[in-house]
Amino acid sequence: MTAAPAPFTVEVDQNPYLAAGATRVDAIVTVTSSESAPAAADGLEIIIVDCSTSMTGDKIHSARRATAAAIAQVRDGVSFVVIAGTETAKQLYPPTGTAVADARTRAGATAAVNGLRANGGTGIGSWLTLAGSIADRHPGAIKHAILLTDGQNGERSHYFEAALAGVQGRFTCDCRGVGTDWRVEELRAIAAALLGSVDIVADPAELAADFEAVMEAAMGKSMAGVALRLWTPRGSTLRFVKQVAPTVEDLTGRRVDTGPLRGDYPLGSWGAEVREYHLEVEVAAGAVGEEMLAARVSLVRSGADDVLGQGLVKATWTDDTALSTGISRGVAHYTGQAELAEAIQEGLAARKAGDTATATARLGRAVALAAESGNEGTARLLERVVEVLDAPSGTVRLRAAVSDADEMTLDTRSTKTVRVRGTEEAS
Template structure:
């Protein structure tokens, strides 16, 4: 039996509102501790989906690197964890095992899987929704396990329509998590971002195929370290109040608002996926009835809930989001440090994505304004990694004011790296709650 982590929930907010104000903002920090370092012993299941379309042979180093990375992933799977390898083209087919089921990892099955991977060749098109559908079928029967998939592609999802892909993602939501990687520069960031956001995973570029093996190994290692399969943020708000949005804001921005599942007339669950030893921050915004000076209310109760294999829920931790109306402007106008920081980080991600889209569409004025604002926000928040990525797309004249000039020539890999990593955030210190 795996050691169960201990969860804590902390709320950071300025609870004081001005007369008539009707919106409450808070950062809910969830921290999981107590899990052993290294691999977990929790039930898990793993699938690797490898793009085998014709473009993977141009250059041939891509296909060779994909084979090597998949074998590295297989070696990193914990003994006893059921796994499979899927080849993706305009259809999805089993690489290992030969039929649609998962087999436990051991020395024999790993060797057989790696031998099958060595025989992979490139040919055909790309239909990512088909790959996801096969992974979904393979995970059937493993509902109590921590279900994780890796999806690698090098090209556009050209053999199905966007609604087809969206429908496939929707069917897989809540079924498994999926980390997506694009190799080279001919794939579409927005497509993989849709998969990753829908399936609570990550998306990144591996511009140089030689970096694939280490990346695959790290993703498997992270998945093998998870100890709890299905954790949800449950928000209860009183009659007359409603949750406007819920966003994960650290370690990356991810909007969970549309994923709400009602658990009663006044409560709803937002999925957070599997957990190991880690900490994440969530921005919760609640609309309340406008109050008058002297009014106080509980705007929301944030509970962390674990769902077991039978569907039963147990509360792991809880925090309260309050609202107090005051005529003291010094109190009501003070912006909580955590709320301000993460509001800026969310704006930073949006500014980068909007700026790159405008640049692609030839709207250079908007691109300059948006990317300049991104430079300013990155500087203000100390997000040095994003600032470095931005400097490869724009010439920075003054980071404090966001004065920039678009570079005349930008490498595709640099632009795509900025786009895929735009949602990664830096954390703010938690010195005080206000």
Template sequence: MANFAKSTVPRFSVEVFQNEHLPEEGREVNAIVTVTSTGGGTTGGMPIPAIPAPAPAPDQDGGPSPGAAVVIMVDCSGSMDYPPTKMRNARDATAAAIDTVRDGVAFAVVAGTHKAEEVFPGEGRLAIADPATRARAKDALRRLRADGGTAIGTWLRLADRLLASADVPIRHGILLTDGRNEHEKPEELRAALDACAGRFTCDARGVGTDWEIKEVTGVASALLGSADIVADPSDLAALTADFTRMMENAMGKEVADVSLRVWTPLGAEVAFVKQVAPTVEDLTDRRAEAGARAGDYPTGSWGDESRDYHLCVRVPAADVGQEMLAARVSLVLPQPDGGLPAPLAQGLVRAVWTDDMVASTAMNPQVAHYTGQAELAQAIQQGLDARKAGDMDGATAKLGRAVQLASASGNEDTAKLLAKVVDVVDAATGTVRLKAKVAEADEMTLETRSTKTVRVKK
């Protein structure tokens, strides 16, 4: 992506939480890596090298706006007309999101059916946000009509072409759909996601209950965005609030393409890297080699925020009394000239072998918590899959375990969603009964939000 000015780079910090003690011959080291970014132009006391960039346009508050481009993709397939309020509310929610686009930000609106059409500004380009262009964009929205099929891959490819025309660091998409991707093959959507990955981030939303969860969450996962459901398409307030929140979040991003770089010494290897807060996302297979014994894992765009990552490293077995650096975790930022990435922050993961059983068997609270949160997400998915397959005993066992984990970790939002699918007899033991009747919207909401986690209680 494009250059950015020094003033757009926040400060990054890295904290490592782990039990560094291993039993004799122990080989697996687990750590939670907390990455936090706050606004500023230096990191770790070291200035980020200034990189020439066009002067940013002023935002609506008169201050500089970080270079950003946003494309909103609105499902305009025929199903959006059932009921008619669905299309109308989608237009109104998109208009509210456009009102949130800051002056100087490049943006466009795409109508998605079995093809993709740029409805504003047109001619394969982006508009620069100001009062006049926002008004014209909202006028274009009023002309949107529901007709045609659904081919999400074509929407994403058009968004990619539009975003690629902008010389900005932050490129983001927002995608709204109400139906299944019936007018292209699964492999075509997969190819589109592979082509767009790393080029822009994207939030995806499903409206109503006729869309495919794995398609919407798959878009968000591949493009490092968020996925959620607006179950009631007639609830304009909920849809508008969600669209506005997504756009405000996009406007808050300050730096793109930050990677989590993990270096391991000779004989050690990364078992997995997972984002575990605010959502669970396995990054292991997205590793890009970064020199001898180092690999980069994409984290997307950052504003003022904090995220947690679970790193598991396998080290060579060693004798009691020995210690080693198991991994060095860094945040790095690529340079537009192809030079060495700029380091933003760093943390160390250690291994110390001991014959003290108390020390070696104690689990770090952060590691224990997020191991449970990852299991919670998996238990929900497995429980719902078993329920759909008619395996009621399996569904009861898995969803009961999910209730137990949600209760123990204080994940109240997930606990409330589970209570709409099962009758909780005893949360502490995970004793539940499957509800005889479950609203489809409740089941879809639970599945869509199953990967959302809570942080360790202080």
């Protein structure tokens, strides 16, 4: 009987050769999930819609259409719920429990959504807390939420932070800000904590297409609770672990120790997709000719020991400078992509603070990095904020007038990366 193929493949791109006395090992780990994996039947979708007073007019009309479009994408047999958010959270459909998607429940939910009205404040922590309590009633399911808001959270920071910490690991969440009156850093914090995405929909008319795409992607997930497990040898230090494609996200602080010399980093739910990670390990220096295993990278189910895919990061000390000075193509590329995201965010912050010199320098550096790596999407967004005089050198001039939408779009999408040239672009 032929064994079933592993659901994940793990490939390691690195230069394993270190000069005598060198201690740092870098590697790019490419994780590919099996395209043959069927979409999971057991799932929960939570749609959270801001119904605060600021949503009055086109925004609430667009939110109704977008929510209806998302509901239409929920596959038969998947549980779902719609939450209306103001300063409190109200379960709109169904009034209690969760609905199981079919033609009747989708129609009922759409009818309820068509009655949404904008009136009240914004209490995002309470919305997340209700979503968490609903998610807890579906153990083992793929649990995903879409959160839409147009404004800034009105709760005290300590309440919001406690609420966000309280729902970590209970569901994943994609966040969308409609218009330009919301705070990028606020939604980015939610998306980062809940292993989701954040994006701007500046024109409310485009909201329905965006919601439809988000829900379609969610319906393609086939496995929940995947974790990246890293084993490193005694005496070594794992300096950082970052997702670098399709977006930059620092995972270092998410480690959960699961045994001697090893820890798990939660990755959320997976469908047929590719993600890439950059890890750096500091090891004890070896003698010329010595070889060692610097890290063992495994894909596992969170809290379990069954290995879904595995790769090895190695170190070999040499006195051949031609070998030891080489930098892996992937490591070089993604180091630049991480720097690109950082340069954009620092440049925009400086621009907002009125520090023209720093803003020009950092956004100029971003332009150069985008050009060097072939990140054409980010390059186009940068051109809306700066006038590019010479892209390779990063010579730019700040534009005098920049719309809030253009600035926020660049900020929100600053972490999106492209894969190494010659491979398919990260989506």
